[in-house]
Amino acid sequence: MSDFRTPPIKRHEALIPLSRDHYVGLVHANRMKKSATADRVARHKAIAEFLDAWKSEIEPHFRDEERLLIPLIQDESDRRRLLDEHARLREGAGRAANERKSIDPDPGFVEGLGRDLEQHIRWEERVLFNSIQDHATADQLEHLSKLTAEVERARNRGRIGDEQERSGDP
């Protein structure tokens, strides 16, 4: 995770609020992956915590990306990938709500959902966001900065971030 916490490429300020959301996503992805080899209590906890974050932060983040970034993405294949992966993860969140009710949530499912979420975020951080900040005009980035500043104000930050910063996990 060190590559994410100390990004090698400078993130444009317009994208920083969305990059901060990614930290929350990675925490939950990691917890779900780890819970796959733990007991059912750990899996229930990982799923319950993911679903809370999904509702309050992750799904709103997906909607913000679709609203704010899609118009700035140059490659049709990148636009497609963003939307396809969001759709797949929304499906995963739907299934997670069912798995939460089962006696022993499926380890393979929980592991896969964690991995899908992590890979999606890593692609955005390593490829998509760099491409957006390299190709957008100064005006577009200025406009985006205003909109993402609103996103930042609307987020309920701190809970997971602070706790994880202190423990050094993930």
Ligand SMILES: [Fe+2]
């Ligand atoms: Fe995304």
Ligand SMILES: [Fe+2]
């Ligand atoms: Fe994202």
